[in-house]
Amino acid sequence: MTVAAGIGYALLALGPSLSLFVSVISKKPFLILTVLSSTLVWLISLIILSGIWRGFLPLKSTTWWPFAILIFSSVAFQEGLRLLFWKVYKRLEDILDAFADRVSKPRLYLTDKMQIALAGGLGHGVAHAVFFCLSLLTPAFGPATYFVDSCSQMPFFLVSALIALAFVTVHTFSMVIAFNGYAEGNKVDQVFVPSVHLAAGMMTLINFASGGCIIGIPLLFLMAVLTLMYCGRMVRRRLTENQRQGDS
Amino acid sequence: MESSILESIGQEIIGVMSPVSICMLLVVLLVYSLSSSNPFSSAPIRTAANLVYLENPSDSAGQKLEGALLNALVFVILIAIVTFVLVVLYYYNFTNFLKNYMRFSAFFVLGTMGGSIFLSIIQQFSIPIDSITCFLLLFNFTVVGVLSMFSGGMPIVLRQAYMVSLGIIVATWFTKLPEWTTWALLVALALYDLVAVLAPGGPLKLLVELASSRDEELPALVYEARPTLSRNEGNRRSNLGLLVGGVSDSRSVELQAVSNGNVHGDGSQNGRTAVEVRSLENVEGERNRDEGERSPLVVHSRERYSSDSNSSDYSTVIRTRESEIVVDEEMSPLVDMLGMDNEREQVRRDDTGNAVIASRGIKLGLGDFVFYSVLVGRAAMYDLMTVYACYLAIISGLGCTLILLSVCRRALPALPISITLGVIFYFLTRLLMEPFVVGTATNLMMF
Numbered sequence: 001m002t003v004a005a006g007i008g009y010a011l012l013a014l015g016p017s018l019s020l021f022v023s024v025i026s027k028k029p030f031l032i033l034t035v036l037s038s039t040l041v042w043l044i045s046l047i048i049l050s051g052i053w054r055g056f057l058p059l060k061s062t063t064w065w066p067f068a069i070l071i072f073s074s075v076a077f078q079e080g081l082r083l084l085f086w087k088v089y090k091r092l093e094d095i096l097d098a099f100a101d102r103v104s105k106p107r108l109y110l111t112d113k114m115q116i117a118l119a120g121g122l123g124h125g126v127a128h129a130v131f132f133c134l135s136l137l138t139p140a141f142g143p144a145t146y147f148v149d150s151c152s153q154m155p156f157f158l159v160s161a162l163i164a165l166a167f168v169t170v171h172t173f174s175m176v177i178a179f180n181g182y183a184e185g186n187k188v189d190q191v192f193v194p195s196v197h198l199a200a201g202m203m204t205l206i207n208f209a210s211g212g213c214i215i216g217i218p219l220l221f222l223m224a225v226l227t228l229m230y231c232g233r234m235v236r237r238r239l240t241e242n243q244r245q246g247d248s
Numbered sequence: 249m250e251s252s253i254l255e256s257i258g259q260e261i262i263g264v265m266s267p268v269s270i271c272m273l274l275v276v277l278l279v280y281s282l283s284s285s286n287p288f289s290s291a292p293i294r295t296a297a298n299l300v301y302l303e304n305p306s307d308s309a310g311q312k313l314e315g316a317l318l319n320a321l322v323f324v325i326l327i328a329i330v331t332f333v334l335v336v337l338y339y340y341n342f343t344n345f346l347k348n349y350m351r352f353s354a355f356f357v358l359g360t361m362g363g364s365i366f367l368s369i370i371q372q373f374s375i376p377i378d379s380i381t382c383f384l385l386l387f388n389f390t391v392v393g394v395l396s397m398f399s400g401g402m403p404i405v406l407r408q409a410y411m412v413s414l415g416i417i418v419a420t421w422f423t424k425l426p427e428w429t430t431w432a433l434l435v436a437l438a439l440y441d442l443v444a445v446l447a448p449g450g451p452l453k454l455l456v457e458l459a460s461s462r463d464e465e466l467p468a469l470v471y472e473a474r475p476t477l478s479r480n481e482g483n484r485r486s487n488l489g490l491l492v493g494g495v496s497d498s499r500s501v502e503l504q505a506v507s508n509g510n511v512h513g514d515g516s517q518n519g520r521t522a523v524e525v526r527s528l529e530n531v532e533g534e535r536n537r538d539e540g541e542r543s544p545l546v547v548h549s550r551e552r553y554s555s556d557s558n559s560s561d562y563s564t565v566i567r568t569r570e571s572e573i574v575v576d577e578e579m580s581p582l583v584d585m586l587g588m589d590n591e592r593e594q595v596r597r598d599d600t601g602n603a604v605i606a607s608r609g610i611k612l613g614l615g616d617f618v619f620y621s622v623l624v625g626r627a628a629m630y631d632l633m634t635v636y637a638c639y640l641a642i643i644s645g646l647g648c649t650l651i652l653l654s655v656c657r658r659a660l661p662a663l664p665i666s667i668t669l670g671v672i673f674y675f676l677t678r679l680l681m682e683p684f685v686v687g688t689a690t691n692l693m694m695f
Contacts, residue, residue, distance in 0.1 A: 027255070028254045028255050029255075029256075029257065029259045029261065029262040030255075030257045031254065032258070032262055033258050033262070036640070036643055036644070036647075037644070037647075039640055040640045040641075040644050043636075043637060043640055043673075046684075047676050047677070047680060047681050050681045050684030050685070051680050053684055054680050054683070054684065057684060058687050067688070067693050070688065070693070071695045074695045075695050078695075096253065096254075096257070099253065103253070105253045106253075108253075115254070116254075128694070130636050131633060131636065131681075131685055132685060132688075134632065134636075135631065135632040135633035135636060135685070136685075136686070136689055138631065138632050148691075148692065150691075150692070151692065160692070163692065163694050167694060167695075197695070200695075201694070201695035204692060204695070205693065207691070207693070208691065208693075216692075
């Protein structure tokens with residue numbers, strides 16, 4: 001049950017991203033590079049945040065408001081970074097288009113742009129899962145397990161894997177929504193992404209209450225499903241619009 | 249729907265990164281599975297890398313630092329001497345001796361070091377196997393390895409697999425060094441690499457220049473991302489078009505882009521459907537021979553190449569109104585830029601503006617594999633979090649080096665950027681990030 005449990009937790013958190021990676025990303029080298037660089041960006045943001053918060057650690061685990069400030073500041077910082085990421089991507093897109101012209105190949109299709117955004121989001125999500133869930137999983141490969149006081153119904157590893165799965169989904173697809181929102185200048189999309197991120201972050205605060213994870217995790221998954229549906233509707237709308245333009 | 253450029257860009261970079269990633273992953277797995285009850289890990293081994301000072305857990309930090317620095321210094325001096333001897337031997341054309349020496353050392357490494365790692369795996373997982381079978385398997389593994397690395401006619405995949413496994417074996421041994429010595433050694437090697445490849449008179453620089461002026465393969469263990477076409481055709485025009493890496497002895501450090509000597513240009517002058525194929529004969533690109541083939545032939549030859557070479561190595565021919573444009577799929581903007589600057593003939597006929605380029609491969613020294621993996625393996629002994637951080641840092645460093653490679657168009661050391669980033673990220677992760685992440689995650693706070 002030891003190695004099997006560890007692998008199971010890891011797959012629970014990263015299984016969907018893994019299949020996304022194999023089926024979409026791994027065929028196009030450029031997307032792999034995008035995933036890697038966006039993972040690196042997320043890692044750097046985490047290091048900077050932890051550098052800022054290092055002086056205040058360890059936070060007392062009896063009061064909840066320092067954690068609220070921490071999550072708020074982190075989300076704000078990461079959303080700022082997303083804006084920066086978009087700027088860089090915009091320049092990259094121009095370079096790619098210019099290059100495509102030079103080798104007389106078609107310019108980037110709409111689906112290509114969406115795939116790049118997906119790869120960027122997947123990088124963020126994978127980085128989240130890796131650092132918050134996978135790196136704490138090492139003891140799960142051993143013979144014991146671990147419970148936290150506030151959530152005594154499930155092992156800690158299972159809870160963190162579930163939370164990581166929700167966050168991977170939110171991160172991956174909110175990047176697609178955000179990039180599309182920036183490209184179209186759509187204010188609703190632009191506001192939707194940070195608010196979902198912030199709401200998801202704040203919902204983890206519910207875990208603070210004793211037995212709160214019973215309520216917190218379903219809510220978190222609700223956010224993930226919401227992001228997924230929003231993203232799906234948006235992509236379908238863009239694709240049909242695009243097709244109509246192509247026909248006319 | 250025509251294929252978009254997303255599918256072609258970055259193929260070479262991935263071609264180098266994936267074996268490096270596989271090597272690191274396997275080293276980490278080996279370190280993890282063997283570290284628990286490893287017979288050697290308790291008793292530190294005596295190698296060339298810790299001649300001066302044997303680390304003792306009870307020593308003070310100052311003593312450890314001093315000893316580690318001394319160890320690193322001695323090791324780097326040893327490597328420098330060995331490399332200089334190698335260069336001298338190569339200069340006086342002892343090529344056969346060098347080749348046999350390399351065969352012997354590869355045999356030795358695969359046989360003894362690999363054998364002892366296999367033994368500890370067998371012990372760890374209690375695999376039931378008798379000694380005769382084990383010996384026979386090991387012998388076969390070793391002989392096939394030596395043959396595939398040093399003689400032609402073997403599938404390139406086998407050759408690449410053995411290169412990676414050689415890297416894994418050496419790296420697993422290096423992870424048995426004590427902690428402080430490992431860090432000092434890595435930093436020292438990165439510095440040495442920088443000097444040896446870039447400084448005038450640096451041994452690796454000399455070696456690369458010698459090899460390219462003689463039009464020969466580098467006398468070292470080098471991982472090739474892709475087979476060069478000239479080898480596939482069985483002809484020995486292995487022109488090192490762009491040397492972008494240094495080289496050394498078996499612990500070498502090199503990274504080079506190789507243009508295979510067939511630069512396909514097309515000049516659609518005055519609307520004629522004539523395509524000229526020019527092949528760049530040597531590094532300097534001075535004696536280029538104008539073969540002046542007609543376009544059907546070019547298409548033909550390109551098609552033949554594509555059938556010869558493996559799937560990643562193909563090209564398309566796009567017919568336009570006036571001319572045949574031979575477009576190689578593997579160009580990245582950077583590579584293209586480089587080609588434009590570098591190959592004079594292309595500059596001469598830039599009035600056509602049609603893209604062209606020979607297929608190129610990137611070569612990475614085995615030493616880079618080894619020391620990247622040593623860093624990651626050392627990080628694996630602390631925690632998984634440091635492993636991921638170091639992996640990302642090293643891969644991004646490698647990416648930066650590859651980009652620099654296409655800008656500088658010369659041999660570049662692959663260790664310095666990656667190792668520096670790796671070491672910085674290791675300590676940042678260990679000192680800053682770990683308490684933060686563990687503190688929030690154990691309270692089930694995430695964002």
